[in-house]
Amino acid sequence: MRSLLSALILSSNLLLSASAFASLDLDALREAVRARDLPRIAQMSEASAGEPLEMYPQYYWLSLQIKQIAEEDATAFLNRFPNTPLANRFREEWLKELAARQSWASFEREFSQLDSPSIELQCFKTQAALARNDSSTLSSNKSFWFSGKPVASACNPVFDALFESGALTSNDAWWRIRQAFAGDRADFARQLSARVGSPIELSAKNLAALKNAPEKQLSKLGNSRADRELRLYALELIGRKNPEQAARLIEELGDQLSVEDQRFAWQQLGLFAARRHHPSASVWLGKATLNDLDEEDQAWLLRSALRAGDWSAVEQRINALPKETREKKTYRYWLARAYETQNKTAEARAIYASLSDGFDYYGLLSQEKLGTMLQESRAPYTLNKDEMKQVAALPGVIRALRLNQQGWRVEANREWNFAMQNLSDTQLLAAAELAQKNRMYDRSIYSAERTKAIHDFTLRYPRPYQAEIDFAAKTQDLDPAWVYGLIRQESRFISDIRSSANAAGLMQLMPDTAKWVAGKMKLTDFKPSDITDVEINTQMGAYYLAYWANNFNGNAILTTAGYNAGPGNARKWRAASEMDPTIYIETIPFSETRDYVKKVLSNASHYAHYYPNSATQLSQRLQTVQPPQ
Structure with a gap:
């Protein structure tokens, strides 16, 4: 008997040539999905056969009952809609279901169609191989163990096999326990202890006691391997509250810590201190082993050296990085700065030259170092009608345009991004133009930014709502390029967007911030629902930005950082003496804010090309960061 889904797909194949069809009501589909109304979804699937969004009700019909569907239904859907983001999404769901059913032959067939399988699916793939007594790929999974962080439960049978084969040993188990404690994941460390016989020292009761009073428990620890790890964990907990006390304890413990453990303790304390801009961070890191560091830890080694002004250490630490990491723009730029500061001019200029063809933060800084600013025409690239028709x-x-029209923004973005793969520069610009005409400003920017040789800066740095934004900036005596640069990063000009934290509108105002600003501006008739109104949002956002710019004496770095992370944090991240502005930015502890400040200020430099009195050089926006008064 032919399944319902197969019948639906057959009917859609027969209707593909239809020139007219009713548009799928996505709101009705959403309600049917929420109600798990499978008969209604099936009706919608049949009614929408042949139209661009026909796959969506079919996907939900399958996904909602994935544990019951026949393999032929899943295969029919995947074959009917190949190379689409929704098929890729369903394939991942279906692979997990095939693994749950232990249908390993089917799993391996579908797995081969994935481009970037998750760790979970890679572990299921190894389980599939083990099920047919093939252990040839087993060792390739060892790296998942050494990630040091929890991974999907699908990897546990793979880890079992690695331990049974001897590819992983008890020392490897203790290494991962140590990493779990280093990340303050005591419960995970306790779970891992099963790999080493579940020593009583790592019981839930003992771990709770140590976490509650690490100083007290430290004196009670013995010499077992479990106690070694607990001693390091206690020092880490103490260091999080009182770094100086932890440093004294490491010194006082002396021979109670092996040389290896001492160096690890200094490493953890130094890295924590670096993230808090502690003045002793660089000294403590100098006593450390500096082994088994992930990329974020390696970045903080660099930042601690930058903060200390130790350019020799900056050079050494960058050159010690793995080649793949060392080639990233951040590290190349700072290596050039280290060379420049140490009078290695030729080496510095060679790196600046390699970065100077970019339009990002490091590209702009490198261009200024060389004195060769790239020209940015504000004349739109002329597209021909055939290019526009081809992309449309x-x-x-x-599908993306249809989804966006009905408010399915997340799905629209997925479809759009997927469609941009492998397009030429002119096709990308045509797509950007099409998105802009449909007020999908975020997708327009996404497409325009992907060009390699042919650029259109009016699409990369658009100015929708120009009258409202220019007026708001002028009213608060703000550089309009800065306001545009901030909005581009905050909302990509999607006026009704809301973040997960409930920030809203073009300038992403939080409800409490909007209420505070409304009071300051004496907007007596302001209502929370007004926050996404373009005129109101830009006027309130500009007022808030100007308020903090005045508090920070016009320093755009501190103001921009404060807009994102709060003014208290922006103040706290200053040093006891004057700071190079680029070092302040690079050592911002919050990765989101660090990236945000770089992008907002480089955006502003690009937007400055629209405004004769605005600074096009990024360095003109980077004022020295003064110490606290």
């Missing part, structure tokens, strides 16, 4: 006819673009 792409199925993924059609």
